[in-house]
Amino acid sequence: MKMVQLGINKYRFFLLLFVVIISFGISFFLLREEEIISVDLVGSEQQYLPLNSNYIDPGFKIMINDRVVDEKEYNYTVDNDINVKVLGDYELVYHINYNDEEFVLKRNISVVDTTKPVINVSKNPVEIYYCDKESNINLEYTAVDDYDGVITDKVEEIRENDRIILSVSDSSGNLTEVAVEITYTDEVPPIIELVGNEVVYLKKGAEYVEQGAYASDGCGKSIDEDIKISHNVDVNVPGEYEVIYEVSSSTGKTAIKKRTVVVYEYNGASTNPQQDDKVVYLTFDDGPGVYTEEILDILAKYNVKATFFVTNQFPKYIHLLSREAEEGHTVAVHTLTHKWSIYQSVETYMKDFNDMNDIVQKYTGKRTRLFRFPGGSSNTVSKKYASGVVSAISDRMTKDGYIYFDWNVDSEDAAGANKEQIYNNVISGMKSKKNAVVLMHDIKKHTAEALEDIINYGLANGYTFKALDEMSPTVHHPINN
Numbered sequence: 095m096k097m098v099q100l101g102i103n104k105y106r107f108f109l110l111l112f113v114v115i116i117s118f119g120i121s122f123f124l125l126r127e128e129e130i131i132s133v134d135l136v137g138s139e140q141q142y143l144p145l146n147s148n149y150i151d152p153g154f155k156i157m158i159n160d161r162v163v164d165e166k167e168y169n170y171t172v173d174n175d176i177n178v179k180v181l182g183d184y185e186l187v188y189h190i191n192y193n194d195e196e197f198v199l200k201r202n203i204s205v206v207d208t209t210k211p212v213i214n215v216s217k218n219p220v221e222i223y224y225c226d227k228e229s230n231i232n233l234e235y236t237a238v239d240d241y242d243g244v245i246t247d248k249v250e251e252i253r254e255n256d257r258i259i260l261s262v263s264d265s266s267g268n269l270t271e272v273a274v275e276i277t278y279t280d281e282v283p284p285i286i287e288l289v290g291n292e293v294v295y296l297k298k299g300a301e302y303v304e305q306g307a308y309a310s311d312g313c314g315k316s317i318d319e320d321i322k323i324s325h326n327v328d329v330n331v332p333g334e335y336e337v338i339y340e341v342s343s344s345t346g347k348t349a350i351k352k353r354t355v356v357v358y359e360y361n362g363a364s365t366n367p368q369q370d371d372k373v374v375y376l377t378f379d380d381g382p383g384v385y386t387e388e389i390l391d392i393l394a395k396y397n398v399k400a401t402f403f404v405t406n407q408f409p410k411y412i413h414l415l416s417r418e419a420e421e422g423h424t425v426a427v428h429t430l431t432h433k434w435s436i437y438q439s440v441e442t443y444m445k446d447f448n449d450m451n452d453i454v455q456k457y458t459g460k461r462t463r464l465f466r467f468p469g470g471s472s473n474t475v476s477k478k479y480a481s482g483v484v485s486a487i488s489d490r491m492t493k494d495g496y497i498y499f500d501w502n503v504d505s506e507d508a509a510g511a512n513k514e515q516i517y518n519n520v521i522s523g524m525k526s527k528k529n530a531v532v533l534m535h536d537i538k539k540h541t542a543e544a545l546e547d548i549i550n551y552g553l554a555n556g557y558t559f560k561a562l563d564e565m566s567p568t569v570h571h572p573i574n575n
């Protein structure tokens with residue numbers, strides 16, 4: 095029985111031993127520290143590298159559980175073909191040997207351009223002439239990109255009000271914008287030019303006729319339509335009045351111009367009652383001709399009397415002798431033909447003179463005793479025809495009761511003076527003479543143009559205009575032949 099019992103106990107013993115051993119094994123297995131190896135990149139798998147910059151590889155690390163494995167414990171190589179000068183994607187491949195095991199890691203590096211292009215403008219702000227506001231502005235600039243190089247031709251210009259926006263993108267889409275401010279040169283005010291004279295003389299009671307004005311803005315564009323004209327002229331009350339012309343350009347620059355209107359009392363003649371006044375004798379030679387009517391109109395407008403030393407050079411106009419006489423001017427003989435050959439002899443001169451005086455009589459109803467030598471009494475051209483002839487003619491004519499007039503103010507209109515020169519010659523001559531006998535020609539355009547200003551000056555400055563008559567002071571040159 096004991097043996098049987100023992101047999102049973104042996105079986106149990108081994109069973110128990112087996113259980114214990116298994117339990118130990120399981121416990122050991124469960125309780126031992128577990129080793130976990132990880133090999134990972136430091137930093138992200140995709141990295142961006144600005145062009146031309148150095149790549150600093152953050153590397154990788156190997157860990158066993160929480161422990162970083164020391165570099166001495168493994169070997170590695172890196173395949174690296176990054177070209178930091180060329181945009182693109184590059185792969186870094188890490189080959190790592192650790193514990194006889196090979197690990198491979200990969201990382202993508204994108205070399206990118208993040209630098210904006212640079213626009214260099216030669217002038218900012220840029221100043222332009224204000225009249226060129228509407229026209230294109232040529233800016234000088236360059237655009238350079240660190241990767242694309244010179245990209246000036248890719249710059250776009252957008253004109254805003256007072257600036258130009260320059261913009262350019264490089265091939266990577268980096269955008270640069272530069273605003274160029276526009277400044278304008280100072281604007282010139284408009285200019286007003288009066289039609290007619292700045293001083294207008296008006297007989298009391300006569301109608302004031304507005305002649306108007308021209309205006310241009312500072313850029314030369316006509317703005318005639320915008321002129322505002324105002325005046326307080328009372329033609330029934332003698333005095334000085336102002337006509338005001340005002341105009342504004344589109345940008346608000348204004349100009350003002352004034353015209354003076356002198357309303358004067360008409361006392362029957364152009365003479366000034368003051369005896370001491372300076373007298374001006376306007377004389378017109380060589381007509382009647384193409385400008386005679388215009389000159390007569392101006393004289394009539396101011397009621398100024400003058401003297402015409404007439405010819406028959408232009409028969410088409412000869413009828414104007416009548417008008418000259420009717421309007422109170424003196425019609426005197428110059429010459430029928432105005433040819434130097436009349437100086438051949440006293441007789442040839444007298445024939446020419448008398449023929450002209452016949453015409454004067456025909457048109458004016460009376461002969462004249464007044465005359466002017468062609469070329470003046472001092473002319474020397476006559477020497478070519480006859481020696482001493484002017485002297486002989488002078489003696490003969492004086493004996494016959496004729497009176498000749500030279501001049502002491504030469505407008506130089508026959509010598510080609512322009513309007514301003516004629517005006518200046520006459521005005522300065524008038525100023526220096528108590529009795530000015532002014533040589534002009536009613537066949538000269540610039541004479542007609544200058545006349546109104548001359549009269550205006552004279553009337554405004556106390557001169558009296560008179561026609562020559564037999565009582566007038568004679569002005570004689572020395573006779574040279």
Ligand SMILES: [Zn+2]
Pocket residue numbers: 379380428432468469
């Ligand atoms: Zn002449």
